[in-house]
Amino acid sequence: MNTVTREFLIVIVAFTLLSGLMPQSTTIAYKISPESKVWVEGTSTIHDWTCGATEIKGTVELTFGTDMAPAISAAQVTVPIKKMDCDNSTMDRKLQKALKMKDTPNLLFEFESATTQDAAVADSFEVATLGYMMIAGQTRRITVTQYLTERVDGTIIFRGSFPVSMKDYGVKPPTALLGTIRTGNEVTVFFKFVLDPSRSNS
Secondary structure, eight states: OOHHHHHHHHHHHHHHHHHHHSOOOEEEEEEEOTTOEEEEEEOBSSOOEEEEESOOEEEEEEEESSSSSOEEEEEEEEEEGGGEEOSOHHHHHHHHHHTTTTTOOEEEEEEEEEEEOSSOBTTBEEEEEEEEEEETTEEEEEEEEEEEEEOTTSOEEEEEEEEEEGGGGTOOOOEETTTTEEBOSEEEEEEEEEEEEEEEOO
């Protein structure tokens, strides 16, 4: 065996050994836990209002590697409009009509990409997420800033909020009493997604 061949084999063996020692990334798919929350806050000409989701469906895929925080690799969240509760049956019906529930029964968010900040702040990581929001049959690309926290038991929490202009999605803000009561066009969507290790598909 000549010197060149021997050196080449040594390099290959060393690379193989180092590869075995290097930490490998792992991707885990989680179902969104029933502890999760999504709610919408808005205004009207008489008082502010809140509507919360009593059912949230979805999955989030996280990739764990050498970084301190896991990276989002895929996500989809669905909220049935029928399961939005405004604590007022009249408001419930008007919201369902405004969101065109008969034609598009769900609010849907589809993940595109995310960037996680390197430094943790108060045990949380800031994550800038790009994705597509579908409301009333209209889809818009949005940016959401959220905060990722990992508990000692492995549970992962995502919290955040983002503004929505109803008119951007072709939604006419609900009114009441012949238009004398009007809701504002701008609303804010808040969320807290809980990813429980016991509900992962790993």
